[in-house]
Amino acid sequence: MAIRVTDSIPKLEAQALLPTGKFENIDLSRYKGRWLVVFFYPLDFTFVCPTEIRGFNNHYEEFKKLGAEVIAVSTDSVYSHKAWTEHGLGEVKFPMIGDTNHAISEGFGVLLPEKGIALRGTFILDPNGVVRSAVVNDLSVGRSVEETLRTLQAFQTGQLTGCEWKPGQQPLKV
Numbered sequence: 001m002a003i004r005v006t007d008s009i010p011k012l013e014a015q016a017l018l019p020t021g022k023f024e025n026i027d028l029s030r031y032k033g034r035w036l037v038v039f040f041y042p043l044d045f046t047f048v049c050p051t052e053i054r055g056f057n058n059h060y061e062e063f064k065k066l067g068a069e070v071i072a073v074s075t076d077s078v079y080s081h082k083a084w085t086e087h088g089l090g091e092v093k094f095p096m097i098g099d100t101n102h103a104i105s106e107g108f109g110v111l112l113p114e115k116g117i118a119l120r121g122t123f124i125l126d127p128n129g130v131v132r133s134a135v136v137n138d139l140s141v142g143r144s145v146e147e148t149l150r151t152l153q154a155f156q157t158g159q160l161t162g163c164e165w166k167p168g169q170q171p172l173k174v
Contacts, residue, residue, distance in 0.1 A: 002106075002107065002108060002109025003107055003108050003109065003123075003131055004109075004131065004134070005131050005132065005133065005134050006130065006131065006132075007130070007131050008128070008129050008130050008131075009028055009029065009107075009125060009129050009130075009131065010029075010107070011027055011029055012027065012028045012029070012103070012104050012107060013025055013026065013027040013028075014026065014073075014097045014098065014099055014101075014103070014104055015078050015097070015098050016071070016078060016095040016096060016097045016098065017078045017081040017082050017085070017092075017095065017096045017098070018095050019091070019092060019093050019094065019095070021082065021085075023078050023082075024095075026071075026095060026097070028071070028104075028125075028129075029129060031069050031071075031125070031129075032127065032128065032129045033127050034067055034068065034069055034127055035066065035067055035068035035069070035124065035125065035126060035127060035152060035155075035156070036068065036069050036070075036071065036124070036125040036129075037056075037063060037068055037069070037070045037071070037122065037123070037124055037125075037148060037152065038071050038073060038108070038121075038122075038123045038125065039052070039056065039070070039071075039072055039073070039120075039121065039122045039123070039143070039148075040072075040073045040074065040105060040108065040110045040118040040119065040120065040121040040122075041053070041072065041073075041074050041118065041120055042074065042075075042117040042118055042119070042120070042139055043074060043075075043076060043117055044074060044076045044080045044081060044083075044084040044089075045080075045084055045088070048120075048139075048140070048141075048142045049074075050088070050089055051142055052120070052142050052143060052145070053072060053089060053092060054089075054090075055142075055145040056070055056072070056094065056145055057091070057092055057093050057094075058145075059145050059146070059149060060093040060094060062149055063149065063152070066149075066152055066153065066156065067156075068152055069094070070093075070094040071094060071095050071096075071097060072092070072094060072095070072096045072097065073096075073097040073099050073104055073105065073118065074096070074097075074098070074099065074117070074118060075098075075099050075100060075102055075105055075111075075116055075117050075118055076098060076100075077098045077100050078096070078097075078098035079098075080098070081096040081098060099118070102116065105117075105118040108121055108123060108134075109121075109136075110136055117139075119136050119137065119138060119139065120136065120137040120138070120139065120141070120142065120143055121134065121135070121136040121137075122134070122135045122136075122143050122148055124148070124151060124152055124155060126155065132155050133151050133152075133155065135147075135148075150165075150166065150167065153167045157171050159171035159172070160172040160174060
């Protein structure tokens with residue numbers, strides 16, 4: 001059964017390529033106490049995926065200022081991630097998980113088992129490890145990193161925010 005909005009994430013451990021170029025096993029629960037953005041993408045060395053990773057990379061400092069960590073996940077190996085960063089993609093400022101056993105992609109409900117790859121899923125977890133937002137796109141359409149930032153900021157108000165709410169605007173009065 002897939003993790004849904006309002007669910008707490010279970011222990012999910014996998015090997016990741018760190019920004020330092022080293023490999024490390026990480027468990028998503030280690031990010032409790034901080035906001036966490038987990039985004040899934042299908043494959044390294046493709047066309048849409050690098051635009052998304054570069055988008056999160058370009059906005060990474062904004063996520064950090066909001067007290068959020070960012071993690072990328074694909075079903076490629078960490079060795080593929082490393083080759084991609086060294087031969088085309090460039091520096092990545094956040095961990096990239098190699099979900100080769102598909103457990104994390106399946107757990108978040110984004111795995112396409114017949115293809116062995118993940119859809120473009122973006123999940124925002126609160127500091128308690130509870131999923132607050134889930135957006136999933138099919139393979140051909142990239143996501144909006146700016147919308148992910150806006151959604152994170154809306155959740156961080158702790159209040160009701162209406163359609164098209166933007167940071168700096170007042171929440172709804174009830």
